[in-house]
Amino acid sequence: MAEIVMAYSASHAPMMTADPGSAPRQQAENFFSALEKVRDTAKETGVQAIVMMTGEHFTNFFLDGLPQIAVGLDEEHLGPPEVWLQVPKKMVPSHAGLAAHITESLIEQGQQPALSHGMKVDHGFMTVYYWLDPTMELPMVPIVLNCTTPPLMTTKQYWDFGVAIGDAIRSYEGLERVGLVAGGGLSHFVGEPRVGDIDEEFDRWFLDQLGRGDLSEILAVPNDVLMEAGNGTGEVRAWIALAAAMHSAPGKVLAYEAVYEWINGMGVVLYEGDRQAAARS
Amino acid sequence: MTLYMVQRCLFDHLRRLEAAGDGPRPDMVTDGYKLTSEERRAVTEPDIGAIYRMGVHPVIINGFCRALGYKRADYRPLLQQADGDTARRRTPWQKS
Numbered sequence: 550m551a552e553i554v555m556a557y558s559a560s561h562a563p564m565m566t567a568d569p570g571s572a573p574r575q576q577a578e579n580f581f582s583a584l585e586k587v588r589d590t591a592k593e594t595g596v597q598a599i600v601m602m603t604g605e606h607f608t609n610f611f612l613d614g615l616p617q618i619a620v621g622l623d624e625e626h627l628g629p630p631e632v633w634l635q636v637p638k639k640m641v642p643s644h645a646g647l648a649a650h651i652t653e654s655l656i657e658q659g660q661q662p663a664l665s666h667g668m669k670v671d672h673g674f675m676t677v678y679y680w681l682d683p684t685m686e687l688p689m690v691p692i693v694l695n696c697t698t699p700p701l702m703t704t705k706q707y708w709d710f711g712v713a714i715g716d717a718i719r720s721y722e723g724l725e726r727v728g729l730v731a732g733g734g735l736s737h738f739v740g741e742p743r744v745g746d747i748d749e750e751f752d753r754w755f756l757d758q759l760g761r762g763d764l765s766e767i768l769a770v771p772n773d774v775l776m777e778a779g780n781g782t783g784e785v786r787a788w789i790a791l792a793a794a795m796h797s798a799p800g801k802v803l804a805y806e807a808v809y810e811w812i813n814g815m816g817v818v819l820y821e822g823d824r825q826a827a828a829r830s
Numbered sequence: 831m832t833l834y835m836v837q838r839c840l841f842d843h844l845r846r847l848e849a850a851g852d853g854p855r856p857d858m859v860t861d862g863y864k865l866t867s868e869e870r871r872a873v874t875e876p877d878i879g880a881i882y883r884m885g886v887h888p889v890i891i892n893g894f895c896r897a898l899g900y901k902r903a904d905y906r907p908l909l910q911q912a913d914g915d916t917a918r919r920r921t922p923w924q925k926s
Contacts, residue, residue: 611838740893
């Protein structure tokens with residue numbers, strides 16, 4: 550059976566690769582240092598493949614057929630489609646066996662993921678993945694989530710989804726060491742009158758809950774109220790799912806910076822792997 | 831005629847721009863989309879405020895503004911002027 554040997558959530562502002570120097574130097578250093586620590590952790594754990602969840606940006610789906618959750622099922626996925634992202638275009642390897650198992654297991658557990666072939670992995674994946682593995686050789690199973698187009702799944706539903714995806718990964722027999730990654734968030738406003746704002750109060754409130762391993766407050770927030778923190782902020786649904794997959798263990802907040810030049814609250818939260826968490830408890 | 835048609839029109843335009851790369855910039859195409867005259871005016875002029883008021887998805891607005899070469903400082907005021915409802919509701923995370 551697979552073990553989740555590492556898990557982390559990180560913001561995925563396009564500017565972090567497209568124009569990293571646009572941020573104040575200290576803020577960029579703090580954020581990127583956290584991603585370097587995650588990269589070191591990945592090396593130490595010998596992770597064989599990752600499963601990554603992030604928001605859909607109309608890269609793979611549009612309003613004529615928009616799933617709430619879709620799993621990329623191919624052996625490899627093209628990324629990134631954005632030519633300006635400053636990440637080399639590449640067929641990113643995946644692990645089709647793990648992807649198929651996750652899909653089947655999710656359905657058995659009462660979830661309804663869409664099946665997707667030909668999925669492209671846009672900035673939502675590639676900004677974070679490129680920092681994890683600049684060679685882009687580490688297999689990545691992509692999962693896209695609808696985080697911006699109402700009606701949306703609630704935070705509680707994403708919690709349940711996260712529990713299911715944790716169980717799905719751990720019941721896979723084809724690998725031993727798997728990583729789980731959430732990309733997106735924290736607060737940001739896109740294509741609306743508050744574009745460029747960052748809701749720092751929300752970000753710190755949410756990170757505090759992740760750090761304590763108690764998400765009861767955000768799980769009680771209705772979708773329309775969550776939207777007040779920014780119409781892009783709903784991507785924290787991926788972070789909630791990841792926390793649920795890690796049995797609500799306390800996460801370590803490695804960094805938080807409100808980077809106005811990137812129009813995004815930028816955070817990184819790292820979780821202990823299954824074995825470490827079991828040893829501690 | 832429908833918000834979906836406006837969004838489809840804009841989305842298809844963005845995809846055509848993407849496909850064109852550094853080549854000649856394609857014009858906005860409205861033929862084949864069931865649009866009212868006001869919708870056609872808003873997408874061809876273009877009128878960002880009107881597009882926002884129609885309820886076009888913010889990800890499409892963001893992409894459209896970027897494709898037009900607008901900086902955030904250019905289009906934020908256009909959206910603010912179009913926003914009739916500026917009241918913010920109380921949230922659990924607000925301290926003050």
